Amino acid sequence: MARLQILELPEGAGDDRPPFVLVIDQAPRDEPLFRAFREDMDLNDVVAARVGARAVLVFEDTIEIPANDTSGYPRDAVESEAETERDELHAELGLAPGQLHSAALSAIRGKHANIHELIGRAEQAEAEIRAAQTKAAEG
Structure with a gap:
């Protein structure tokens, strides 16, 4: 099953909120979601604009975003x-x-x-x- 992640980007001078990229990983190649994003680049732009992201990236593989991994933090x-x-x-x-x-x-x-x-x-x-x-x- 595909999962959603946020990849935060460096903030620019004109940004009113932190910029980010929506990352969809673990999307099976044979699923309609993967094919739709792969075949229709405009869909990426539409979804990105709708959620406020700079872009949408879709991957079949697992993408580990270090900033989203909290397992290394000591528990309070x-x-x-x-x-x-x-x-x-x-x-x-x-x-x-x-x-x-x-x-x-x-x-x-x-x-x-x-x-x-x-x-x-x-x-x-x-x-x-x-x-x-x-x-x-x-x-």
């Missing part, structure tokens, strides 16, 4: 701690990763039943934790 300790807390909260509430986020989004969108269900699960989890702590303290 705060970020790691937040992820750990999130995972613990999911475990305490008996939710799979992503369910809490989905429940929160549903609640924000006005699905009040999800709020009550989430509160109920949280209260149940808290009661179970307190019961386990009491049992451990006694025993």
Whole structure:
């Protein structure tokens, strides 16, 4: 499946926003997308103008743009701690990763039943934790 990337270009004096090139890579040669961009150079210009890019480049191969690679950056300790807390909260509430986020989004969108269900699960989890702590303290 093709993927989209942004290749940022050096800013010029007359640029009101950072210039970039839209890079589409991993586009199979036999797919209509690849053929269309290869055969119709005007299409490149139309798409570039529509998204505000200077150009559109389409490749069959994988193109690695170093500026888009964040794997070499050290992870922030705060970020790691937040992820750990999130995972613990999911475990305490008996939710799979992503369910809490989905429940929160549903609640924000006005699905009040999800709020009550989430509160109920949280209260149940808290009661179970307190019961386990009491049992451990006694025993």
